[in-house]
Amino acid sequence: MEMTIHGLIMKFFRNHPNQWVKAATVGDWVREQYFNTHGKHPANVGVNVNMLHHKGKLISNNNGYYKYDPDFEREGEFNDFSEADRQAIFRRDGYKCVLCGLGEQQGVKIDADHIKPRSKGGSNTLENGQTLCRKHNTRKKDYSQTEAGKRFFMNIYKAAVEIDDTEMIAFCKSVFDVYEKYNVDRHIRRPDH
Numbered sequence: 001m002e003m004t005i006h007g008l009i010m011k012f013f014r015n016h017p018n019q020w021v022k023a024a025t026v027g028d029w030v031r032e033q034y035f036n037t038h039g040k041h042p043a044n045v046g047v048n049v050n051m052l053h054h055k056g057k058l059i060s061n062n063n064g065y066y067k068y069d070p071d072f073e074r075e076g077e078f079n080d081f082s083e084a085d086r087q088a089i090f091r092r093d094g095y096k097c098v099l100c101g102l103g104e105q106q107g108v109k110i111d112a113d114h115i116k117p118r119s120k121g122g123s124n125t126l127e128n129g130q131t132l133c134r135k136h137n138t139r140k141k142d143y144s145q146t147e148a149g150k151r152f153f154m155n156i157y158k159a160a161v162e163i164d165d166t167e168m169i170a171f172c173k174s175v176f177d178v179y180e181k182y183n184v185d186r187h188i189r190r191p192d193h
């Protein structure tokens, strides 16, 4: 049976579950297998390993090593609405973004969004789904990053307090002031108040 590059990469990782493997090591094996069955060399294997990471199939340590965790992959399979539910959400929302009202009639691409994100325990139910246009869906994803940013500065603040770095403490306080001024992520308590 002839296998694709992705198929061969996953075959390698399934045979080495829960182990950190260098992309180059996988590449050597895949190149050999691919050549034996296809009679030619495959396209860049490293790029394809990284692609599988971005698809949620492999875990990366951001240092050229990848790991296959069977439980992680299984979780990933349930990470989105079924196609039937997606269509039901679109139908319910009239095939248009619930925020701006633009949709397929205006030639705008729409997505089914999790109101409460999956990463925060939101479910794949119709009630937790809403139709968003690409712009608003992207914006929502970006917005969740302000939250990560605030937590990031909270860590810096705590470290600065420990070594009594007054300049960095003042800097962090100013950052928290900006969050407050624009009413962003108020549910996360700033550490200095």
Ligand SMILES: [Zn+2]
Pocket (backbone or CB within 6 Å): 097, 098, 099, 100, 101, 102, 132, 133, 134, 135, 136
């Ligand atoms: Zn919109």
